[in-house]
Each structure stands twice: as structure tokens, then as C-alpha cells.
Amino acid sequence: MQKKVKRYASITGIKKEKIAYYKELHAATWPGVLDRIQKSNIHNYSIYLKEINGNYFLFSYFEYVGDDYDADMKKIADDAETQSWWKETDPTQIPLPDAAAKGEIWSTMEEVFHTD
Amino acid sequence: MQKKVKRYASITGIKKEKIAYYKELHAATWPGVLDRIQKSNIHNYSIYLKEINGNYFLFSYFEYVGDDYDADMKKIADDAETQSWWKETDPTQIPLPDAAAKGEIWSTMEEVFHTD
Numbered sequence: 001m002q003k004k005v006k007r008y009a010s011i012t013g014i015k016k017e018k019i020a021y022y023k024e025l026h027a028a029t030w031p032g033v034l035d036r037i038q039k040s041n042i043h044n045y046s047i048y049l050k051e052i053n054g055n056y057f058l059f060s061y062f063e064y065v066g067d068d069y070d071a072d073m074k075k076i077a078d079d080a081e082t083q084s085w086w087k088e089t090d091p092t093q094i095p096l097p098d099a100a101a102k103g104e105i106w107s108t109m110e111e112v113f114h115t116d
Numbered sequence: 117m118q119k120k121v122k123r124y125a126s127i128t129g130i131k132k133e134k135i136a137y138y139k140e141l142h143a144a145t146w147p148g149v150l151d152r153i154q155k156s157n158i159h160n161y162s163i164y165l166k167e168i169n170g171n172y173f174l175f176s177y178f179e180y181v182g183d184d185y186d187a188d189m190k191k192i193a194d195d196a197e198t199q200s201w202w203k204e205t206d207p208t209q210i211p212l213p214d215a216a217a218k219g220e221i222w223s224t225m226e227e228v229f230h231t232d
Contacts, residue, residue: 007162009162009164011166022228029229034231037231038231046123046177047227047228047230048225048227049226050127050223052127052168059125059127061125061162061177096168109166110164110166111162112165112174113142113161113162114162115145115153115154116159116160
């Protein structure tokens with residue numbers, strides 16, 4: 001039986017002068033961070049970079065295959081190594097206003113089309 | 117044996133006043149368009165919408181599982197029903213400068229992270 005998949009796509013800004021460091025970090029993502037992602041039922045996770053009118057943005061896409069998204073995300077947020085990782089990545093990013101208003105980094109995007 | 121998957125992520129602008137029509141089209145995408153996408157080995161195709169600083173953008177993500185991407189894309193471009201579909205969708209969109217310079221709608225984004 002195939003697991004139920006829920007897709008999540010998000011966006012955040014990135015500081016131009018931090019792009020090289022962000023790429024360096026993600027070319028060798030810490031194993032504990034990847035392990036926690038997988039244990040929290042996140043799969044097929046990609047992040048993309050694009051310049052738009054002189055500003056830079058990151059776009060993330062992943063698939064969630066668990067049964068309790070909030071609980072699985074809390075396990076990521078409570079993970080000590082992930083917290084250390086975010087101390088490296090957070091300062092590279094410029095949250096959009098809707099994320100910033102909630103003290104978050106990534107803004108959710110609205111799905112307008114999907115075909116399997 | 118699992119097929120080799122190549123991921124493609126792209127972005128384009130959308131006119132604010134055309135968002136409702138774009139959503140309406142994609143809530144009932146023409147069967148011939150979907151059929152041609154599938155026959156061209158594109159799977160798990162999603163499009164997302166996001167407002168950034170007063171402008172609106174579309175983000176697409178899909179997976180290609182064929183052996184000849186250019187040939188498969190040409191079959192889509194040559195398909196009469198897809199051409200009619202693009203006559204509806206193209207006028208809703210505002211290509212970014214790098215796509216516009218090539219006479220295209222969508223700009224490719226750079227992958228900076230992936231984990232299965």
C-alpha cells in the first residue's frame with residue numbers, strides 16, 4: 001500500500017552575500033540534521049535558489065509521509081543538532097513579512113495545480 | 117528497477133488580475149494537456165502561487181523520468197491542444213528577464229539542496 005503523501009512548498013529570502021555560505025553548508029548538510037528530517041517523515045526534499053529583480057530567494061519543496069505533521073515538526077525543532085544548524089542558516093535568510101510576523105523563516109506557498 | 121528521476125523547478129510572474137482565471141483553468145486542466153504531460157514522462161508536477169512584495173509569482177516543480185528530455189518537451193510544444201492551452205495561460209504570465217530574453221515563460225531555478 002502506498003503511503004499518503006502531503007506536499008509542502010515554501011519560500012524565504014536570502015542575503016546575497018550569504019549565498020556562498022548557504023551553498024557550502026548544504027553541499028555537506030550535517031548527518032544529524034538529515035537523520036532528523038528523515039525520522040520526521042520528510043522525503044524528496046529540495047531547495048532552489050533564484051534571483052528576482054535584484055533580490056534572492058530560496059524555494060523549498062518536500063513531501064511528508066507521516067501521520068502527525070505537527071508532532072514530527074516539533075521533534076525537528078527540539079533537536080539540538082538542528083538548533084545548531086539553524087544558528088548557521090537563520091542569519092543567511094530574510095523572511096518574508098508574513099513569516100516574520102509569526103517569528104518564522106519560511107512562508108508557505110499555495111498549491112494551484114497538481115498532477116501525479 | 118526504479119527509474120532515474122530528474123527534478124525541474126521553475127518560476128514565472130503572474131498578473132494579479134489574472135490569478136483567478138489561472139486558478140480556474142488549473143482547477144480543471146484540459147485532459148489532452150494532462151495526457152501529453154504524462155506521455156512526455158513528466159510526473160509529480162505541482163505549481164504554487166506566492167505574493168512577494170506586492171508582485172505575484174508561480175513556482176513549478178516536476179519530475180522527469182524519460183530518457184530524452186528535449187524530445188519529450190518538443191512533443192509537448194508541438195501538441196495542438198497544448199498550444200491552445202498556452203494561448204490561455206501565456207497572457208496571464210509575466211516572464212522574468214532571463215526567460216523573456218529567450219522568448220520563454222518559465223525561468224529555471226538552481227538546486228542548492230536535495231535529500232531523498
